[in-house]
Amino acid sequence: MPGMTAGHAADRASLPGGPDRLPQMASDLPPLRTADVDGPVVYREWDGPPGTTFVLLHGLGGSHLNWVEAAPGLAGLGRVLAPDLPGFGRSPRGARGTRLMDSRAALSGFLDAVDAGPVIVAGNSMGGAIGFLEAAVEPSRVRGLVATSSVFPWARGGRPHPLVLGTFALYDSRWLGERIVASRRRAVDPETVVAFSLRLLTVDPGRIPRDVVRLQVELLRQTRDDPDLPRSFVEAARSIIRYVRDPAVGRRAMDAVRSPVLVIHGRQDRFVPAAFAEAALAQHPGWRGRILPAVGHVPHMEAPARWLAEVAEWHAAAIR
Numbered sequence: 001m002p003g004m005t006a007g008h009a010a011d012r013a014s015l016p017g018g019p020d021r022l023p024q025m026a027s028d029l030p031p032l033r034t035a036d037v038d039g040p041v042v043y044r045e046w047d048g049p050p051g052t053t054f055v056l057l058h059g060l061g062g063s064h065l066n067w068v069e070a071a072p073g074l075a076g077l078g079r080v081l082a083p084d085l086p087g088f089g090r091s092p093r094g095a096r097g098t099r100l101m102d103s104r105a106a107l108s109g110f111l112d113a114v115d116a117g118p119v120i121v122a123g124n125s126m127g128g129a130i131g132f133l134e135a136a137v138e139p140s141r142v143r144g145l146v147a148t149s150s151v152f153p154w155a156r157g158g159r160p161h162p163l164v165l166g167t168f169a170l171y172d173s174r175w176l177g178e179r180i181v182a183s184r185r186r187a188v189d190p191e192t193v194v195a196f197s198l199r200l201l202t203v204d205p206g207r208i209p210r211d212v213v214r215l216q217v218e219l220l221r222q223t224r225d226d227p228d229l230p231r232s233f234v235e236a237a238r239s240i241i242r243y244v245r246d247p248a249v250g251r252r253a254m255d256a257v258r259s260p261v262l263v264i265h266g267r268q269d270r271f272v273p274a275a276f277a278e279a280a281l282a283q284h285p286g287w288r289g290r291i292l293p294a295v296g297h298v299p300h301m302e303a304p305a306r307w308l309a310e311v312a313e314w315h316a317a318a319i320r
Contacts, residue, residue, distance in 0.1 A: 029068060032090070035083075035113035037106055039094035043083035043114075046071050052078025052143075052319070053119045057107070057127025059149075059298075060236055061197075063089030065215050066124065069304040077315055078120075083110055085130075087232025089219065098232040099239035100126070104133040111141060120319065122146035122311070124300060125271065126240055129250070136256035144260045144319050146311055149269050149297045151240055152280045153247035158273025163200070171237040181230035190220035202296040203268050212301070254280060260318035261287040264310055266295035266302070288314055 035041045044064055054074055056067040064082035071080045085103050087093035096102060107130060111119060120143050123131035128150020135142040159165075171177045184193070194216045198205040223229060243249055261284065265277040274291050281289040290310045292299050300307045 035110055037086070037109035037113055039086060039096055040091060041083050041086060041106065041110050041113070042090040043081055043110075044068075044071070045082075045114075046075035046080040048075035048078040048080060050079075052315075053116050054078055054080045055107070055111070055116065055119045055121050056080065056082040057085065057121060057123035057130055058082075058088065059125030059127055060240065061088065061233055062124070062127075063219060065089070065212070065219060066298065066301055067122075068212060068215065069209070070300045070308055073304070073308045074122075074311065077312060081110075081114060081116065081119075085127075087228065087236070090223065092226070093228040093232045098236040100129055100133060100236070100243055101239075103130050103236070104137065107134050108138060108141065118143045120144040120146065120315070122148060122300075123150060124148040124298060125151055126236060129240070129243060129253075132250070132253045132257060135259055136253040139256075139258050142257075142259050144262070144315070145257065146262045146264065146314075147277075148264050148300055148307070149266055149272055150263070150277070151244060151250075151272060152276040153250040154244055155247075155276050155279030157279070158275030160273060161200075161270035164271050168237060168241055171234050172241050177234040177238070178230045181233050182227075185224045185230065190217045190224065193220060200270060201298050202302045203266070203294050204302070207302050251283070254284060260314070262311065262314040262318070263287055263289045264299050264307060265289075265291050266297055266299050267291050267293045268295065269297045271297045288318065 030044050030046055033043055033045060035043060054077070056064070056071065058064060058066045063084045067082045071082055074080050084091040086096040086106050087098040096106065118141055121131035121134060123129070128147040131145050131147065132150070135145050170180055194213060195205070198208055198213070202208065263277050263281055265274050267274050277289065277291065281287055292303055292306060295303050
């Protein structure tokens with residue numbers, strides 16, 4: 001496929017900690033900040049060279065903590081902002097919606113609130129779809145897009161894991177979705193929830209450092225009683241279902257993107273099969289694609305050094 005190779009740039013770089021790991025401690029984090037975007041949006045910021053700003057968008061049910069390993073290294077290229085989208089992490093839902101277009105509008109408001117100017121959006125899963133929508137709707141805001149195991153329209157040659165299909169079918173149920181999410185948050189301890197999620201999201205959960213796991217568990221414990229979170233989660237999940245059920249919607253958004261695009265995808269992604277990313281790349285030969293072997297749905301967490309090496313190489317070649 002044009003422009004596509006397996007991603008081994010980090011192996012060549014001989015980074016400390018092995019080819020997939022980074023030397024930074026995820027617990028050494030900059031302070032939490034808050035921007036007003038029709039309500040609080042909580043985020044962290046890593047300082048970097050002027051002239052480039054990256055905005056990192058998490059996936060469904062995630063938070064800025066999903067980026068804490070990759071963000072410090074990315075700050076070598078520019079300023080890095082990692083928000084919790086409204087209704088997720090520490091950003092309360094308030095009166096805001098969590099459908100894809102709601103989150104796109106929240107992203108736009110966040111960029112205004114932090115005076116970001118044109119940015120490079122790196123989005124994982126749901127965050128990738130939001131990035132495509134932002135680049136299509138407000139192209140002057142997006143200098144580049146790093147779609148990291150992004151949601152893509154369904155295509156031949158792949159099918160999500162049966163457990164993923166069954167779970168999303170329950171989320172789409174009018175009566176069961178919110179009840180299932182709420183009861184799970186109450187009944188299952190945070191350690192179990194995080195462990196199960198990582199088994200599904202990664203090829204090898206052991207690749208995720210203990211301090212990152214601890215941060216995820218602490219956040220879940222601190223937010224588990226928020227009554228708005230189940231509604232926010234299910235509303236976003238249903239929006240994603242509608243997005244992938246109608247391939248024309250995603251294709252229109254992707255076709256409208258004029259900025260450089262880097263697609264990084266895990267070969268063993270159980271949520272969004274690599275075939276979906278390959279189909280999108282085949283339809284957009286100007287994009288750059290990297291399918292990482294032995295990696296799942298969160299390449300920036302499971303193989304952050306490889307993810308960073310691919311982004312740095314693309315940034316040097318494609319961003320002006």
